[in-house]
Amino acid sequence: MASEYITMNRFKIKPEFADAYLKVWQEADVSAKSMPGLLEFRFFKLDAKKDGYVLFSSFARWQSKEDFLNWTKSEHFRKSHSTGPKNREMYVDRPELECFEVLI
Template sequence: MYIAMNRFRVQPENEEAFCRRWLDRDVLLKTVPGFVSFQFLKGPAHEDYRLYASHTVWESYEAFLDWTQSEQFRAAHAGAGKGRALTAGPPVFEGFEVLQNVTL
């Protein structure tokens, strides 16, 4: 398995619009082979921002790479960089190979 995360620093005055942008969009991930799950995460508040993250789980690193080269990826990111900036800087990407997965 592979986990792909993007972390975002969002100023307090942009939190509502940032969340709406994520929660009101079409989720195309469900149509991509190798996709396992997605979580949109709200993290701790700091003095001048709150941390948010997108978290996707994939069957493999190759499945994640295929997503990044897919029509669904292009459609999902077509509006990126357009409109008012809602974050303090670009997202920070982190990718992880899963070494152990414990479930119920």
């Protein structure tokens, strides 16, 4: 039996680009609400100051790991990630993806 799968991505963004970065996400249609297996999507900004960056994070809850992997092969994935290269100047470091199998 497949279990739920959680993906979280952390983005360290230069403070002067924080507002523009949020706009990129708002315009990218990243919620993937029509994607099979997506149960929930959230986008966060840490409510605390970090030295030299603003921390954003995405959270997605999938019905299964297979659903997530299928999404990574989809046209929606390619479209929603197409802005990455042109926005590299906004990043302090590379995004950090963490994936979790839900156990309980």
